[in-house]
Amino acid sequence: DTNAMLEEADSLRLADPKKAKQILDDLDRESLGIEEQYTYDYITIYISTFMEQNLGKTIKRYEAFIKRIPDSPAKVRAMTSLLGLSAYKGHWPRSFALVSELTSLMNRIDAHEVEPDAYNGLVLFYNEVEQPDMAISYAQKIFSHPAATSYHQCIALTEQAFNLAISEPAKISDDDFYDAIELCGAVPLPYYVAVNYNNLLDFLIDKQAYTEASLIVSEATKHVEAIDFKYLTASLLLIKAKLKVAASEPEQAKQYALQVLEADADKEYRESLISAYSILANIAAEQQQYEQAYEYEKKHRELSVSLYNQKVTKSLAIQEARFDLQAKESQIDLLDKKNQLLSTESKLVKEQISSMLLVIGLALLVVVMLLFWSYRARKTQKRLHYLASTDHLTGINNRGYFSEKSKAILTNAEKSESSVSLIFIDLDHFKTINDAYGHKVGDWVLVKVVESLKALTAAKGMQIGRVGGEEFGIILPDTDSIAAKDFAEQCRETIQKIDTFDTGSHFQVTASFGIADTGEAGYNLDNLFSAADLALYQSKKYGRNRVCCYQSDKIDL
Ligand SMILES: Nc1nc2c(ncn2[C@@H]2O[C@H](COP(=O)(O)OP(=O)(O)OP(=O)(O)O)[C@@H](O)[C@H]2O)c(=O)[nH]1
Structure with missing residues (x-):
């Protein structure tokens, strides 16, 4: 199973990089999923740190890898490893930038599984740049992290105890170190067990608990010797020397101090050396070996100055890098705010x-x-x-509106001195039709009569109106009674020809006509109406179905 092989290589990458490389070589990278390929590449670079022993080259590989791959857990791991190497190399600007990139990457993606590794990296980094508060805060993130293993917890406990001892010694006790020792022993991480013993001894000596310290020295020695790491050996020897000084055993103190010088012949761990020279100088002075004391004191001063310079340089570089990053971040902040404003x-x-x-x-x-x-x-x-x-039944003007229109026509005609005629039409014996065939047939007749009249009056400027139940009026502009009479005859004949077949009955429809014109009746509407009425009355009187014209002296038949 390729994934299982990858996991095995991953777990062996620190403990047995050669074996891990072997496994990777046996693996077909292309057969892996994309995320697994990133992990494969990450482990490859990680192993190369040990195999090639060329940090510059490894750093370049990590940088290229980070640029190449998208946001992913493998990227978090690569950035964490790169952070460790950059800090080790003293590349402070890059280190601080990496811290900020790494934390923002973790906020962006779900890197749950690799977060404890990243926090460990941050704890160690803040240790290195002497920001104990930050180191402690990241250590605490590990304690509560569900993906954190006892490996992560061991490192976090160790660094927390160490940093608390520096920043807030009142807050911790021996138990904090013993907790770390127990946990690291169970993983097992013997290096961290040894580190914790040394840290505990330093802590005890700082608070002058010499008896307590003396009781665990032999246990500490066992663990430190098992590691065989120069730095740890030198610090433990120095601790022993300090204890002998406290116990007023100068000869033994001197022996241990001299062993410190031997253990760190390359002068890599100057802090232990400086303290050792200081102890040696004091003892020589007490023993009145002033020349010797002077020599030790000289070495002590030299190393102190050099360490001090080194520390100042580092601290300045760190301050500068932090300041630059802060400046950059506040610039970015400013830009963000500007963008927000926009x-x-x-x-x-x-x-x-x-x-x-x-x-x-x-x-x-x-x-x-x-x-x-x-x-x-x-x-x-x-x-x-x-x-x-409008009259509902027939759709023509009702009496009121017909009168109004007639009045307007008369007014205009009076101005232009033209003739206007008025014809009144009254159906004959309409009551008999109603009575004989019913009201509905009567209505039908009314509609039919209007239809025929409308056909005749259309497009001649005439107006037609219903002026009574079975009585209609037609007003004819520019027409005298002679022309009106001709027209009325036409109407009379048309009405007479109405075919009542559609009603289901056969009967004759006729109407009587009365005409008056302005030549005889004048332009007054009431007069004209009365004159036409009079002429109509004459038509009825002389037998119906006829046309009569009003003449002021007589009625023309
Ligand atoms: N069906 C129907 N009948 C109507 C309407 N308006 C009036 N009438 C009838 O018309 C009849 C008019 O009768 P009269 O005034 O006695 O006149 P006539 O029977 O036509 O006799 P002459 O006018 O003397 O020839 C009345 O019976 C009215 O009820 C209507 O809208 N529909």
Whole structure:
């Protein structure tokens, strides 16, 4: 199973890099999933750190890898390893930038499984740059992290105890170190067990608990010797020397101090050396070996100055890197704020536009509604006018409106001194039709008569109206009674020809006509109406179905 092989290589990468490499070589990288390929590449670079012993090259590989791959857990791991190497190399600007990139990457993605590794990396980094508070805060993230193993917990406990001993010694006790020793022993991480013993001894000596310290020295020696790491050996020897000084055993103190010088012949761990020279100088002075004391004191001073310079250089570089990063971050912050401002502004503009559109929309709606209302009002007005002016049954003007129109025609005619004629038409024996065939047939006759009259009056400027139940009027502009009489005859004949077949009965429809013109009756409407009425009366009187004209002296038959 390729994934199981990859996991095995991963777990062996620190303990047995050669074996891990062997496993990777046996693996077909292309057969892995994309995330697994990233892990494969990460382990390859990680192993190369040990195999090639060329940190510069490894760092370049990590940088290229980080650039190449997308946000992923493997990227978190690579950045964590790179952070360790960069700090070790004293590349402070890059280290601080990496810390910020790493923490933001972890916020962006779900890197749950690899987070404890990253936190460990951050703890060690803040240790290195002497920011104990930050180291402690990341250690605490590990304690509560569900993916943290006892490996992570061991490192976190060790670093927390170490940093608390520096920043807040009142807050911790021997137990904190013993907890770390127990946990690291169970993993097992013998290196960290030894580190914790040394740290505990330093802590005890700092608070002058010499007896307590003496009791665990032999146990500590066992663990430190098992590791065989120069730095640890030198610090433990120094601890022993300090204890002998405290126990007023200068000869033994001197022996241990001299062993420190031997253990760190390359002068790599100057802090132990400096303290050892200081102890040696004091003892020599007490023993009145002043020349010797002077020599030790000289070495002590030299190393102190050199360490001090080294520390100052490092601290300055760290400060500068932190300052640069802060400056960059505040620049980015400023840019962010500017962008936020811009986006708020554009949002505001958008909102203004949309509220303007809303206002325009509302205005349009109001206009449309007003138009609609006025349209409705006009329609209603028209309808009311129609209802007020029209006869329901026949659809022609009713008496009132017919009179109005006639009046207007007369007024105009009077101005132009032209003739106007009025014809009154009254159906004959209509009551008999109603009585004999029913009211509905009577209605049918009325409609039929109007239809025939309308056909005759159409397009001649004449107006027709229903002036009574079975009585109609026609007003004829520019027409004298002679022409009107001809027209009336036409009407009379048309009515007479109405075929009542559709009613289911056969009967004759006739009408009587009365005509008056302005030449005889004048332009007064009432007079004209009365004159036409009179002529109509004459038609009825002389046998119906005929046309009579009004003449001021006589009625023309
Ligand atoms: N079916 C119907 N009958 C109507 C309508 N309006 C009036 N009438 C009838 O018309 C008849 C008019 O009768 P009269 O005034 O006595 O006149 P006539 O029977 O036509 O006799 P003459 O006019 O003398 O020839 C009445 O019976 C009215 O009820 C209507 O809208 N429909």
